[in-house]
Amino acid sequence: MRLSILQVNSEELTPYAIVCGDPFRAQAIAAKLDNTRELSFSREYRTFVGESAGVPITVVSHGVGSPGAAVCFEELIKGGVKTLIRVGTAGSYSADVPPGSLVVSTAAVREEGLTRQLVPIGFPAVADHEVTRALYEAASETEGLVKQGITVTLDAFFQGVEEFPHQKYKKAGALAVEMEIAALFVIASLRGVQAGAIVALDGYADADLREVYDPHTDVVSGAVEREIDAAIRAVVKLHNCK
Numbered sequence: 516m517r518l519s520i521l522q523v524n525s526e527e528l529t530p531y532a533i534v535c536g537d538p539f540r541a542q543a544i545a546a547k548l549d550n551t552r553e554l555s556f557s558r559e560y561r562t563f564v565g566e567s568a569g570v571p572i573t574v575v576s577h578g579v580g581s582p583g584a585a586v587c588f589e590e591l592i593k594g595g596v597k598t599l600i601r602v603g604t605a606g607s608y609s610a611d612v613p614p615g616s617l618v619v620s621t622a623a624v625r626e627e628g629l630t631r632q633l634v635p636i637g638f639p640a641v642a643d644h645e646v647t648r649a650l651y652e653a654a655s656e657t658e659g660l661v662k663q664g665i666t667v668t669l670d671a672f673f674q675g676v677e678e679f680p681h682q683k684y685k686k687a688g689a690l691a692v693e694m695e696i697a698a699l700f701v702i703a704s705l706r707g708v709q710a711g712a713i714v715a716l717d718g719y720a721d722a723d724l725r726e727v728y729d730p731h732t733d734v735v736s737g738a739v740e741r742e743i744d745a746a747i748r749a750v751v752k753l754h755n756c757k
């Protein structure tokens with residue numbers, strides 16, 4: 516089957532997929548795999564296949580924001596992908612998890628608009644337990660701080676006249692904010708597949724802590740490198756446990 520938006524043939528996809536916002540990060544992830552092939556680069560969606568320790572893995576960029584990312588997740592699932600892992604970046608809510616740390620998301624607050632058009636707001640955006648455990652174990656084998664907990668998914672990156680809901684979710688114990696995990700978890704639940712997510716913290720979202728937003732630092736690239744290695748190893752762990 517031809518997937519019309521990703522512009523790939525479903526027969527070329529694999530049961531495991533690693534997804535990320537940035538097409539250049541997709542290329543960096545694919546570069547760590549063996550026998551890598553680029554399948555397509557259509558809009559923000561750049562698709563590669565390769566393998567690690569003999570396990571075939573698809574890597575796709577989904578762009579910024581839940582609506583565009585949802586198109587990617589839905590087409591991957593239609594194409595036969597059974598396990599999706601997001602490897603992203605997020606803004607920290609707390610000095611206890613500073614930039615450079617990794618957070619494995621156990622569940623996401625649905626502060627975006629996309630999933631409200633799919634299912635009532637009481638439906639939870641939760642990660643798959645096995646995927647979360649594999650991600651946390653693999654991330655804990657890397658150097659540096661790793662936490663697991665609730666993340667928040669927003670649509671807006673820059674603030675308007677409305678206050679961002681950061682303070683209340685920080686008080687409730689959320690660790691970080693980004694823009695696609697809730698869409699991934701809800702869609703995975705609705706379509707009956709597994710999903711998990713890991714993020715590298717690239718600064719502080721909280722206005723009290725935030726300085727200038729600059730995700731292009733050595734600390735952030737080091738954390739992104741660690742989360743990529745962790746996600747690839749998590750896929751191999753999941754495959755070997757089946």
Ligand SMILES: O=P(O)(O)O[C@H]1O[C@H](CO)[C@@H](O)[C@H]1O
Nearest residue numbers: 535536537579603604693694
């Ligand atoms: O680094 P990625 O995966 O793109 O994730 C985060 O970065 C983007 C915002 O800069 C949003 O997509 C957000 O979720």
Ligand SMILES: O=c1cc[nH]c(=O)[nH]1
Nearest residue numbers: 604605606693694720
């Ligand atoms: O959505 C995001 C992603 C990274 N960092 C942030 O502060 N917000």
